[in-house]
Amino acid sequence: MTDRILFMGVDGGGTKCRVRLRDRQGERLGEAVGGLANLYQDLEAAIATIHATMAETMGQAGLTEADRRFIHVGLGLAGAVTDETTGAVSRALRDFASVNVDVDAYAACLGAHDGADGGIVIAGTGSAGLALVDGRRHWIGGFGFPLGDQGSGAILGRSALRRAALSLDNLIPSSPLLEEILTEFQRDRDGFADWARHALPRDYARYAPRIFAAAAQGDPYGIELVQDAARAVSRLARELLARGAPSVALVGGLARPLAPYMPEDLKVHLIEPKRDALDGAIMMARRAVGLAGWSA
Numbered sequence: 196m197t198d199r200i201l202f203m204g205v206d207g208g209g210t211k212c213r214v215r216l217r218d219r220q221g222e223r224l225g226e227a228v229g230g231l232a233n234l235y236q237d238l239e240a241a242i243a244t245i246h247a248t249m250a251e252t253m254g255q256a257g258l259t260e261a262d263r264r265f266i267h268v269g270l271g272l273a274g275a276v277t278d279e280t281t282g283a284v285s286r287a288l289r290d291f292a293s294v295n296v297d298v299d300a301y302a303a304c305l306g307a308h309d310g311a312d313g314g315i316v317i318a319g320t321g322s323a324g325l326a327l328v329d330g331r332r333h334w335i336g337g338f339g340f341p342l343g344d345q346g347s348g349a350i351l352g353r354s355a356l357r358r359a360a361l362s363l364d365n366l367i368p369s370s371p372l373l374e375e376i377l378t379e380f381q382r383d384r385d386g387f388a389d390w391a392r393h394a395l396p397r398d399y400a401r402y403a404p405r406i407f408a409a410a411a412q413g414d415p416y417g418i419e420l421v422q423d424a425a426r427a428v429s430r431l432a433r434e435l436l437a438r439g440a441p442s443v444a445l446v447g448g449l450a451r452p453l454a455p456y457m458p459e460d461l462k463v464h465l466i467e468p469k470r471d472a473l474d475g476a477i478m479m480a481r482r483a484v485g486l487a488g489w490s491a
Contacts, residue, residue, distance in 0.1 A: 200484070201262075203252065203291075204476030205245060205270040207232030208299055209320050209397055210448075212244050214252040215473040216266070221490020225255030226473075231397075234284070235274030242287045245270070249288075263290040269479030270295070271302025271472050273321075295479045299472060300325040300337070306475025307444035307468035310488060314440030315468075316431045318424075319447030320400040322347035324431040326440035333438040335431050340396045346427030348400030348449055354420050355406050356399065360387065370416050372409035376402070400448075407452045424449070425456035432457075436464055444468045 199218055206213045212232035216225040229248030232241040253262065268291045275281050281296040288294045304315045304325050314326035314333075321344040324335030336343045344350050359376040362369040363384065369377075380387045390398075409417030432443045444466050445454065457465060470478075474489040481488065 199265065200292075201266045202477045202480040203249065203266050203268045204302070204473040204478075204480065205232075205249065205268065205272070206299060206302060206472040206476055207234075207241060207245060207270065207272040209233040209236060209273055210400075212241075212248045213473055214245075214248045215477065216252050216256055217477055217490070219486075219490075225252040227251035227255065233273040234280040235276070238274075238280060238283060241272070241274070242284060245272075245284070246287065260290070264292055266291050267293045267480040267484055268295065269297075269302065269476035269481075269483070271297055271299040271476045271479070273299045275299070293480070293483045295483045297479060301327075301332070302475035302479060303446050303468075303472040304475065305478045306470035306472050306489075307446060307466075308442075309469040310478055312439075312441055313466075314432070314435035314438075314443040315446050316346075316428050316435070316443060317447045318346055318348075318428050318445060318449035318453055320348050320397050322350075322428065322431065322447075324435050324443075326435040326438055326443075328439040333435065333440070335434050344396070346424040346431070346449070346453075347396075348403035349396035350399075350427075351406055351420055351424050351449075352399030352402035354423070355402055355416065356391070358416050358420075363387070370409075370414050371412070372406065372414045372417050375405065375409075403449060404452075421453075421456055425453055425458075428453055429458055429461055432461060432465070442466045446472070 202217050204215045212229040214227050227248050229244045232244045234241050275298045284296050285294045307315050312328050316324045323337035326333040359373045361367045362373045410421040435443050477489050
């Protein structure tokens with residue numbers, strides 16, 4: 196039991212769910228990581244993961260379900276784009292003092308600029324851009340894997356596998372990267388095609404690290420694909436700057452490996468995130484009760 200006001204931030208996406216608990220002064224009381232929590236992909240499973248990860252975080256702080264009424268929650272969640280999904284999350288967490296649900300990019304942008312104006316380009320399994328300028332939101336991309344996600348891990352991986360398929364039919368020259376991929380599938384055309392029929396964006400995205408490694412080793416397709424991703428992310432960043440963002444932070448799993456490939460003239464406008472998406476979500480929770488920032 197506690198008589199303190201507490202703030203919990205939740206960052207949920209297609210790969211994992213992270214939860215952090217802070218007190219009013221900003222002291223971290225607990226933090227946990229759970230499975231995927233993308234509302235668009237599986238609403239019920241995402242809510243179950245959020246519940247479980249929140250409970251683990253509370254347990255670290257010695258809290259029980261009875262303490263929920265003292266905790267204000269901010270959630271930045273992938274797929275929180277309709278009243279149906281955000282309403283379902285709010286209802287599931289109705290025992291908490293307050294619940295503020297928004298998309299994951301909003302929480303990430305708040306955190307990256309410590310609540311001030313600025314933009315972010317998310318380059319992870321998917322990609323999107325968001326700028327917060329004078330109280331307005333400016334969205335770029337975010338159309339998902341079928342229509343968008345340029346410069347993302349999913350598109351990067353799919354592009355590599357497409358080249359591997361062309362190489363398998365001798366339509367383009369091979370390379371060490373493509374041979375590594377084809378060897379993984381035992382050069383089995385049917386197995387390769389069957390995998391692709393069932394693959395999700397995160398399945399393609401898991402190839403991103405080896406593509407960056409191949410680029411570093413001089414593989415021609417590795418270099419080509421990484422440069423393509425950097426150009427796509429650069430276009431998103433430039434558009435956010437054009438819409439008034441004073442600076443842009445790259446966030447997500449590809450942010451650091453892509454940084455060296457960014458154009459020199461753009462690098463002067465790129466910043467390191469000041470806080471992460473979890474603290475951005477905590478800012479959401481604090482704003483709901485009239486408090487600024489992530490700590491006292």
